[in-house]
Amino acid sequence: MLRNYFKTSIRNLAKHRVSTLINLLGLTLGVTACLVIYLITSYELGYDTFHPDGERIYRVVGDVKYNATDEKHSVGFLPAPVPQALRKEVAGLETVAAFHNLESDVLIPNGKEKPIRFESRRRTGGDANIIVVEPQYFDIFKYQWLAGNPKIALNEPFKLVLSEQKARTYFGDLPLSEIIGKELIYEDSVRVSVSGIVKDWGKPTDFTFTDFISFATIRASQLKRGINLDDWNDNWSASQAFVKLPAGSTPNQLTASLQQFSKKHFQADMKFWPALQPLSDLHFNETYQDNYSRKAHLPTLYGLMAIAGFILLIAAINFINLSTAQSVQRAKETGIRKVMGSSRANLVMQFLSETVFLTFVAVLISLVLVNPILSAFQSLTPKGLTFDLFSWQTLIFLGIVTLVTSLLSGFYPSWVLSSYLPVLTLKGQTAVTGGQKGYLRKGLIVFQFTVSLVFIISTFIVSRQLNFMRNADLGFSTNAIIEVHTHHDDKSLVLAEKIRNLAGVEQITLQWFPPMGSAYMVTKLKYQGKKEIEMDVSAKAGDANFIPLYKLRLLAGRNYLKSDSLRELVINATYAKALGFKKPTDAINELIEFQGRKYPIVGVVADFHEQSFHEKIEPTFIGYLPRQSKNIGVKLATQGGQLSDVKEILASIEQEWKTVYPDNKFDYSFLDDSIARLYEKEQQTSQLVNTATAIAILISCMGLFGLATFTAQQRTKEIGVRKVLGASVGSIVVLLSKDFLKLIIIALLLSSPIAWWGMNQWLKDFAYKIDMAWWIFALAGILAVAIALLTVSFQSIKAALVNPVKSLRSE
Secondary structure, three states, X not given: OHHHHHHHHHHHHHHXXXXXXXXXXXXXXXXXXXXXHHHHHHHHHOOOOOOOOHHHEEEEEEEEEOOOOOOOEEEOOOOOOHHHHHHHHOOOOOEEEEEEEOOOOEEEEEOOEEEEEEOOHHHHOOOOOEEEEOOOHHHHOOOOEEEEOOOOOOOOOOEEEEEHHHHHHHHOOOOHHHHOOOEEEEOOOEEEEEEEEXXXXXXXXXXXXXXXXXXXXXXXXXXXXXXXXXXXXXXXXXXXXXXXXXXXXXXXXXXXXXXXHHHHHOOOOOEEXXXXXXXXXXXXXXXXXXXOOOOOOHHHHHHHHHHHHHHHHXXXXXXXXXXXXXXXXXXXXXXXXXXXXXXXHHHHHHHHHHHHHHHHHHHHHHHHHHHHHHHHOHHHOOOOOOOOOOOHHHHHHHHHHHHHHHHHHHHHHHHHHHOEOHXXXXXXXXXXXXXXXXXXXXXXXXXXXXXXXXXXXXXXXXXXXXHHHHHOOOOOOOOOEEEEOOOOOOHHHHHHHHHHOOOOEEEEEEEOOOOOOOOOEEEEEEEEOOOEEEEEEEEEEEOOOHHHHOOOOEEEEOOOOOOOOOOOEEEEHHHHHHOOOOOHHHHOOOEEEEOOEEEEEEEEEOOOOOOOOOOOOOOEEEEOOOOOOOEEEEEXXXXXXXXXXXHHXXXXXXXXXXXXXXXXXXOEEEHHHHHHHHHHHHHHHHHHHHHHHHHHHHHHHHHHHHHHHHHHHHOHHHHHHXXXXXXXXXXXXXHHHHHHHHHHHXXXXXXXXXXXXXXXXXXXXXXXXXXXXXXXXXXXXXXXXXXXXXXXXXXXXXXHOOOHHHHOOOO
């Protein structure tokens, strides 16, 4: 029986080659999209789900206010003394473990030779890998120990545990037992010895740490300068703590204890209210920021799942339309099978087997396409994502997709085909039991184009917002400016002078960071006018060349004068308004208190964007802070120059870099590129929507082609009669096309409010955004109509050109 089904399926699929290829392409696109999106979402949702007792692991986070006038806001870190105090004072915590992220080059002593240097991840762009950690960390997060004693490995100062891969990076193929005792140097002078080696997890995790320095090293070394374990008012993102609760315990049971803890330790201006964040929430919750985890956007993942479902559903609808379009051709086959004794169940199985076979072939093709697609869309996929065909999760998913797709695509066509009455079909009639007016097929086409139009409208709006952000006036110049990232030492001053004297360098400034980018600092400033105004103000640190290099526009006053310390301030227009000045000139010579000293305002600049367009322009001051201004902004003299000239200038700067930092890689970035990186998520969204739109339109056009084929077949004799009576080809094309235009208009009416709502929700995340003009929706409708006409016109013209003698021969 099955063999007969298979042979008949192959024969019928081969007979209808064009529709088979169209169906196969549609199903392949749908299944491939589902598989790729499944791999992405399952990978993201699998982050840190493998830890034993993971449901009992929580990160200590909290809400903080730095003074009475400050607003309470959530942070994913805590003051350094908190973990030790929690361990002693709060009952109901099974284990408490603190750690601090460390950004440092690593030196491997090499006898009398120069030490081997491994640069920090800030320069290599890798994951956070170095932490100073309490021994209890390994009680909460389980590792397989390959060397060393886990009970004592981190109990003493100047001890280090390495992951296996990092041990190989540092020491090559030495036996692990011989790596124990080897020395490494962090922060240029903190010399530690390897006391243990653990196996890398090899599963998706935000805990990408590979170098674990003993916590006792902090007080015993220069690390205590940067990590103050006794300052309750110092709160920075590198300070982390995790707890493990006893079995059966919940965070709610600790609420009262944590509130009491807060009242006891935070009685001064700074207030901190501890809270517990579940481990499962760490990868997705952007409210609690840190400097090691990569946040995935859950709504985006859910959106991806919805897109996969819609694309697969559109592919199934496409299959239904094409299959029912062929039903006329297979009506006599059904009648003969019924006369020969086939039951309706047997016919359903026969026709359904064709769908199963075609879906199975589509799945096989999808398996071949997955890896090339993952490579092509590398920017959209999380780092570390791979495709393992033989994992049981993937096999189960493929089985479910094959089954669901086969049933979605094949059940209705097989039911319709098996319902033909043999007494009618053998007479050449195609009436079916229950009547058939084509409403379902038309409804499916409306659904397909509704989805496609939502994607088209979304593509237009996302593209316009990205263009708006790219081309908007940022308030400063970005042309031919690079930032040289130094090691924040006095050598940067030497390098700056060397660069200043190079041919091809127009201007330089010593700075902390440029006007706009991912790095920024907020501090407290106080103004004593009619009333005292203290507020958070963004700080821009740079020497006297900062404002002219970036061409910030002065609205009043002047630039601050060249000096060796902070003596004068320039503020932006927003800060001037916040202080109550009606005109920028009113702010000149007023005094602002910063870090206990008062400085005069000598200038007011026009507002400029400091962060991405997601954030409003905030009050900002600019001044020369020598300790912070160690990076170098360089304006290249490239007017009328070629790309080769830029490369030549950069090569010259690199040569000077090597004379100052001979052991370090030349580290620079173009300001345009740094700003573009602020919108990586939006770029990914744009790529995703564009891809989904292309797939949806392609599959929808196939469905439309199927419906056009069905309509042309149904109306063959009508067309023949019209031609005999004098109808032109053009009039017949219009006759066959106008019904499809009605469907497109209905789809536009349905899709417009859906797209408007979805894009309005997306645009809410931007402080500066475009307006959703009516013409975007009209343009999407015109484009959809044009696509539909191009798709339908082939079949319409083909039907109109048929010789009426052939179509009326049977009459």
